Amino acid sequence: MSIIDFSEEQSMLLETANEFCRENSTISVVRAQIDKEESVDAELWSRIVELGWLGVSIPETYGGLGMGLAGAVPIVESMGKYLMGSPYTSCILTAEVILSCASEEQKTQWLPKIIEGSVATTALTEEDGNWRLEEISSRAEKDGKNLVLTGSKCFVMDGPMASLYVVSVIHEGKPRLVFVTGDQVTAGRLTRENVIDETRRSYRLELDGLVIPESQLLQGADFSRIEMAAMLMLVAEMSGGLSGVLHVIIDYLTTRKQFDKYIGSYQSLKHPTVQILLSQEACRSHLYHAATQITGNSADAIAAIRMAKAQGAEAFAFAGDRAVQFHGGFGFTYECDAQLFLRRALWCQYQFGDSAYHNELLAPLLLDEVV
Amino acid sequence: MSLTHAELKDFEQQADNWFAENKPKRPDFILPETFMEVGSDQQFHYLRDWQAKVYEAGYVGMAWPKEYGGGGKEQSLQDIATKVMAKHRVPFLPNTIGLNWAGPLILSMGTEEEKQKYIKGILSAEDIWCQGFSEPDHGSDLGSAQCRAVKDGDEYVINGSKIWTSLGSYAKYMILIARTSNEDSSKYAGLSFFLAPMDAEGVEPRPIKKLTGEYGFCQTFFNDARIPATSLMGKEGEGWKVAMATLMFERGATGGQAGGLAMMDLSINDIVELARRTKRNGRPAIEDNHVRSQLVELITESKNNSLMSARSKISALATDWPAAVDMSGKLRSSELKRRMCQFALSLQGANGSRFIGSDAIDGGMWQRSYLNAFSGTIGGGTSQIQHNIIGERVLGLPK
Numbered sequence: 194m195s196i197i198d199f200s201e202e203q204s205m206l207l208e209t210a211n212e213f214c215r216e217n218s219t220i221s222v223v224r225a226q227i228d229k230e231e232s233v234d235a236e237l238w239s240r241i242v243e244l245g246w247l248g249v250s251i252p253e254t255y256g257g258l259g260m261g262l263a264g265a266v267p268i269v270e271s272m273g274k275y276l277m278g279s280p281y282t283s284c285i286l287t288a289e290v291i292l293s294c295a296s297e298e299q300k301t302q303w304l305p306k307i308i309e310g311s312v313a314t315t316a317l318t319e320e321d322g323n324w325r326l327e328e329i330s331s332r333a334e335k336d337g338k339n340l341v342l343t344g345s346k347c348f349v350m351d352g353p354m355a356s357l358y359v360v361s362v363i364h365e366g367k368p369r370l371v372f373v374t375g376d377q378v379t380a381g382r383l384t385r386e387n388v389i390d391e392t393r394r395s396y397r398l399e400l401d402g403l404v405i406p407e408s409q410l411l412q413g414a415d416f417s418r419i420e421m422a423a424m425l426m427l428v429a430e431m432s433g434g435l436s437g438v439l440h441v442i443i444d445y446l447t448t449r450k451q452f453d454k455y456i457g458s459y460q461s462l463k464h465p466t467v468q469i470l471l472s473q474e475a476c477r478s479h480l481y482h483a484a485t486q487i488t489g490n491s492a493d494a495i496a497a498i499r500m501a502k503a504q505g506a507e508a509f510a511f512a513g514d515r516a517v518q519f520h521g522g523f524g525f526t527y528e529c530d531a532q533l534f535l536r537r538a539l540w541c542q543y544q545f546g547d548s549a550y551h552n553e554l555l556a557p558l559l560l561d562e563v564v
Numbered sequence: 565m566s567l568t569h570a571e572l573k574d575f576e577q578q579a580d581n582w583f584a585e586n587k588p589k590r591p592d593f594i595l596p597e598t599f600m601e602v603g604s605d606q607q608f609h610y611l612r613d614w615q616a617k618v619y620e621a622g623y624v625g626m627a628w629p630k631e632y633g634g635g636g637k638e639q640s641l642q643d644i645a646t647k648v649m650a651k652h653r654v655p656f657l658p659n660t661i662g663l664n665w666a667g668p669l670i671l672s673m674g675t676e677e678e679k680q681k682y683i684k685g686i687l688s689a690e691d692i693w694c695q696g697f698s699e700p701d702h703g704s705d706l707g708s709a710q711c712r713a714v715k716d717g718d719e720y721v722i723n724g725s726k727i728w729t730s731l732g733s734y735a736k737y738m739i740l741i742a743r744t745s746n747e748d749s750s751k752y753a754g755l756s757f758f759l760a761p762m763d764a765e766g767v768e769p770r771p772i773k774k775l776t777g778e779y780g781f782c783q784t785f786f787n788d789a790r791i792p793a794t795s796l797m798g799k800e801g802e803g804w805k806v807a808m809a810t811l812m813f814e815r816g817a818t819g820g821q822a823g824g825l826a827m828m829d830l831s832i833n834d835i836v837e838l839a840r841r842t843k844r845n846g847r848p849a850i851e852d853n854h855v856r857s858q859l860v861e862l863i864t865e866s867k868n869n870s871l872m873s874a875r876s877k878i879s880a881l882a883t884d885w886p887a888a889v890d891m892s893g894k895l896r897s898s899e900l901k902r903r904m905c906q907f908a909l910s911l912q913g914a915n916g917s918r919f920i921g922s923d924a925i926d927g928g929m930w931q932r933s934y935l936n937a938f939s940g941t942i943g944g945g946t947s948q949i950q951h952n953i954i955g956e957r958v959l960g961l962p963k
Contacts, residue, residue: 204880454962464948482874504868
């Protein structure tokens with residue numbers, strides 16, 4: 194079914210978030226933050242926390258707003274539009290892991306902390322870059338009442354800021370999840386990774402010899418749910434990013450002149466720009482449709498999210514690519530903002546499965562059942 | 565005073581029963597898929613009879629005012645009826661220009677007299693309408709129309725020609741754009757809009773053979789054709805404004821259409837189903853990996869379009885470029901249809917090179933559909949012009 198639900202609350206969040214990010218994440222702020230150690234300024238982060246945004250997806254029982262992941266979508270979309278960096282999506286994703294896999298006691302312990310601004314993050318991917326979250330080689334071996342971890346994790350976002358990590362490991366032959374707390378990650382275990390999107394802070398986490406109590410093994414291991422939540426956050430970012438980069442393109446096309454004409458009057462630039470507009474609208478439709486569907490773990494929801502990721506990633510990468518090209522010589526420079534969006538788009542494409550990967554997984558879902 | 569959920573459900577059930585019972589038998593000739601493809605008398609009469617029957621049963625024009633022949637009911641009922649028609653895959657209603665463009669236009673801008681005179685015949689298909697906008701030398705560039713209308717007493721004398729007049733040989737009326745003046749400051753200011761009778765002397769529709777080898781369009785010639793001065797819609801010189809209002813109906817940006825199926829809808833499921841029963845190199849096409857990935861992309865794109873319809877009702881999500889979704893309807897759907905039909909040929913192995921006839925898969929309907937699909941990507945402003953329009957009006961890019 195082609196349903197899109199968009200509540201009054203989501204609508205208000207979208208308006209507030211767009212306004213907040215427009216004011217607080219101007220391009221000069223984004224560029225200044227790139228040179229700093231963390232992905233977000235501490236004062237800005239505490240304002241985001243005060244707005245209650247960390248709790249939108251978390252049920253009211255734990256102090257949240259109970260809107261589910263669909264509540265985070267308008268916020269992440271707005272952040273994406275203005276390239277705002279922060280551990281926000283990592284926190285929302287980790288909260289979702291806790292909600293779907295942790296015990297009641299762990300939920301009561303950690304969810305209120307996340308709402309109050311404690312950074313939580315995930316460590317799911319490894320050196321080989323495999324997108325299948327259950328195909329991992331890090332291990333957790335039982336040793337009395339403890340677990341001893343081995344291996345290493347990559348793309349751990351905002352590592353040094355985190356007070357909680359959810360780490361995927363093989364335990365007794367099965368892929369499982371464990372909590373690792375900030376104080377257990379001793380000095381030297383985190384190394385900064387050089388990644389294509391400079392607004393992000395990505396780390397490698399060394400697990401070898403790290404000992405945690407057995408109680409930090411999560412009871413559930415719903416990797417499908419984690420993948421869906423992670424993809425939804427990325428699609429929201431891409432949808433916003435598409436509209437951000439389209440504004441950059443339009444600004445240049447309506448102010449830059451060549452051969453005595455605004456370059457936007459040339460059809461070779463105008464027509465692909467319209468294609469970008471339509472792909473942006475398509476991405477947004479898929480996004481809010483997926484956000485509507487994600488409450489259930491149905492096959493429809495999985496198809497909706499994979500479709501959204503596959504379509505959005507292609508569209509955003511194309512838009513970023515054309516944005517650079519349309520700026521001509523200036524587009525080749527670091528100073529031109531087009532590169533920020535292109536590099537963001539490439540990050541989004543290759544995290545949690547690229548378009549070709551998702552299209553391949555969509556084929557049996559869409560083609561092999563009787564329609 | 566909107567209807568309750570239960571009342572809507574009841575109505576849906578009632579419509580469902582009616583269409584199940586009254587769906588016409590498949591004729592022994594190949595049916596056209598849109599009003600632009602009606603090429604023979606038997607096709608035309610079959611479709612006109614069908615529209616008359618649907619109107620008599622009250623399932624078209626339901627939301628149009630009762631005093632002019634409509635049903636005087638809520639739009640939601642018509643939407644349901646239209647959906648039920650699509651579900652039963654009944655033939656489309658052939659008076660497309662009347663139901664979707666001329667009718668809504670007359671209802672929104674016409675005089676009381678015009679409404680009394682035209683609306684009922686549009687709905688019952690007694691009066692077929694055609695469109696006279698494009699000219700041989702001015703396809704998408706309507707503003708440059710050269711067909712002349714000169715006032716002479718209580719008549720206008722029309723000279724020139726119009727092209728792509730679908731149903732031209734069957735139509736009783738034409739919505740016509742003609743030039744009443746060459747002296748105005750802009751080319752647009754000299755245009756006027758007429759509800760022109762096709763039976764006037766000097767009006768001659770000549771069928772044009774299409775790229776498929778079939779008929780379906782006319783070129784309509786006007787040789788000193790005299791039409792009553794009362795057929796002018798609006799004032800002299802307002803033709804451009806009225807034509808733009810009509811095109812907004814055509815491009816799907818404005819509601820008010822009579823409802824009912826305007827064309828046989830090709831769904832992506834039809835293509836998937838085709839891929840299950842056709843073979844490439846001895847194996848079902850649907851098992852071919854290249855075919856599978858292309859199908860997934862087409863399904864995603866067709867999902868885009870159905871989601872866009874849902875989106876267009878949510879104004880809070882129409883933020884940065886609010887007109888984008890509505891203004892791009894024709895471009896998105898016609899391009900997708902063209903590519904789906906084109907792709908359908910690739911599912912047929914060497915049989916992809918057959919044409920209409922019993923040896924071809926499905927009698928050659930896919931080859932025919934593909935060639936006919938250009939009517940959507942060219943008619944009503946080519947896709948290239950649509951890109952210009954969206955770029956300029958929605959994104960604010962310079963001309």
